[in-house]
Amino acid sequence: MPVDRSRTSAAPAAVPQPAGPRAHETAEPEAAAPLVAEDLGTAGDTATPGTSGAAAPDGADALGAPAVVPLTEPSGGIPPVIDTPEALAAAVEAFGAGTGPVAVDAERASGYRYGQRTYLVQLRREGVGTALVDPVPLPDLSSLSEALVGVEWVLHAASQDLPSLAENGMRPSRLFDTELAARLLGLDRVGLAAVVAELLGLGLAKEHSAADWSTRPLPEEWLRYAALDVEVLVELREVLAERLAEAGKAEWAAQEFEAVRTAPPAPPRADPWRRVSGLHAIHDARRLAVVRSLWAARDAEARRRDLSPGRVLPDAAIVAAATALPRDVTALVALPAFSGKGTRRRAELWQRAVDEALALPEPALPSVRGPRSDAPPPPRSWPDRDPAAAARLAAARTIVTDLSARWTVPVENLLQPDLLRRVCWTPPRPGGADALADALRSGGARPWQVDLLAAPLAEAFAALG
Numbered sequence: 001m002p003v004d005r006s007r008t009s010a011a012p013a014a015v016p017q018p019a020g021p022r023a024h025e026t027a028e029p030e031a032a033a034p035l036v037a038e039d040l041g042t043a044g045d046t047a048t049p050g051t052s053g054a055a056a057p058d059g060a061d062a063l064g065a066p067a068v069v070p071l072t073e074p075s076g077g078i079p080p081v082i083d084t085p086e087a088l089a090a091a092v093e094a095f096g097a098g099t100g101p102v103a104v105d106a107e108r109a110s111g112y113r114y115g116q117r118t119y120l121v122q123l124r125r126e127g128v129g130t131a132l133v134d135p136v137p138l139p140d141l142s143s144l145s146e147a148l149v150g151v152e153w154v155l156h157a158a159s160q161d162l163p164s165l166a167e168n169g170m171r172p173s174r175l176f177d178t179e180l181a182a183r184l185l186g187l188d189r190v191g192l193a194a195v196v197a198e199l200l201g202l203g204l205a206k207e208h209s210a211a212d213w214s215t216r217p218l219p220e221e222w223l224r225y226a227a228l229d230v231e232v233l234v235e236l237r238e239v240l241a242e243r244l245a246e247a248g249k250a251e252w253a254a255q256e257f258e259a260v261r262t263a264p265p266a267p268p269r270a271d272p273w274r275r276v277s278g279l280h281a282i283h284d285a286r287r288l289a290v291v292r293s294l295w296a297a298r299d300a301e302a303r304r305r306d307l308s309p310g311r312v313l314p315d316a317a318i319v320a321a322a323t324a325l326p327r328d329v330t331a332l333v334a335l336p337a338f339s340g341k342g343t344r345r346r347a348e349l350w351q352r353a354v355d356e357a358l359a360l361p362e363p364a365l366p367s368v369r370g371p372r373s374d375a376p377p378p379p380r381s382w383p384d385r386d387p388a389a390a391a392r393l394a395a396a397r398t399i400v401t402d403l404s405a406r407w408t409v410p411v412e413n414l415l416q417p418d419l420l421r422r423v424c425w426t427p428p429r430p431g432g433a434d435a436l437a438d439a440l441r442s443g444g445a446r447p448w449q450v451d452l453l454a455a456p457l458a459e460a461f462a463a464l465g
Contacts, residue, residue: 070203096147098125103233142169186408285365376425
């Protein structure tokens with residue numbers, strides 16, 4: 001259905017409900033690390049390097065691109081926030097009676113709160129309009145999911161939102177991912193704002209994507225932004241679906257969408273403390289033990305206070321303490337990284353973590369080499385460790401690059417890079433296209449990827465001997 005680009009209509013709210021302010025406790029200020037501006041529900045909205053995901057202003061740009069009409073107001077106005085069981089029941093009934101796909105989005109508070117909890121859910125469907133649901137007072141949204149069984153959900157970069165939506169009981173039975181579709185079509189920029197501008201000629205502002213969505217009450221301007229995020233998702237889906245069909249990629253997309261929809265939860269990361277920024281500067285086991293101990297203390301404190309770990313203790317402070325090995329609180333707070341009011345206030349907690357690491361016996365220290373893994377070694381070491389594997393990888397990269405250019409699909413979407421490295425490092429024995437196809441399938445490759453790559457990879461491996 002064509003979108004009303006005038007944004008002047010004032011349709012009545014489809015799901016009326018009271019929308020009063022809610023109590024909110026503001027977290028005490030911290031001397032925090034720079035916040036991570038992760039996407040909160042529209043992941044993929046970051047443009048590729050050297051580009052901008054923002055839509056162009058009115059009129060043609062300097063390169064003569066078509067004019068982009070800014071989206072400034074939801075077509076039905078800003079709907080009231082659904083935050084009571086009665087309002088949710090009305091929304092469930094309304095969305096169950098709607099027609100066509102349902103656009104879905106979620107906003108989180110990455111960089112502000114602990115974990116990836118959802119703080120706002122947006123939905124839009126033909127015959128209903130837009131709904132904004134607050135999952136804080138309504139954590140169980142399974143009734144919405146049940147009302148939409150069999151209905152296609154349209155999300156942008158669904159893999160970012162589905163895990164947190166599942167925590168609220170929302171799981172799609174069908175999926176269309178507009179970001180994945182844009183990737184399969186070879187669009188240069190796949191952020192939501194960029195794709196909407198290119199395919200629909202509409203300007204979608206993204207200035208609130210990294211906001212603290214745990215704020216209550218949510219500002220009106222943020223609610224407007226949230227409503228606009230689902231305003232044209234279904235129309236965008238129609239354009240993308242048509243282009244996928246024209247390009248002969250509709251089945252590819254269907255397989256990709258289903259893989260995302262049915263993906264299992266990510267397993268717990270081994271030694272998550274090793275992701276501390278700046279860890280590369282730490283080279284001995286005792287100092288690594290300090291990093292591990294401080295990371296664990298920080299994680300427990302962040303969970304207790306429901307704050308992003310970086311706001312409780314910056315990574316830079318952890319690395320500074322591990323480097324200096326302070327023996328008491330006085331020495332700890334003398335470090336510039338611990339000069340902030342919040343870190344100084346909890347200096348005893350951090351020093352206890354340092355002391356525990358310093359007291360560990362040698363056998364309890366972490367490995368300098370990191371956890372054992374079945375993954376192949378870094379490719380840069382292959383020429384020395386296994387020249388034949390390095391030759392296979394070089395040949396495979398050429399094949400994937402050529403197919404990527406031929407089909408205008410990014411290399412990383414043509415085949416998962418880790419899987420490509422694995423089959424090059426340890427190819428199936430005996431070889432052949434069928435054996436390689438089995439190896440790709442067992443590694444998670446979709447049928448369309450196997451069809452494109454198994455035979456040429458097998459041929460290249462055979463030629464190398």
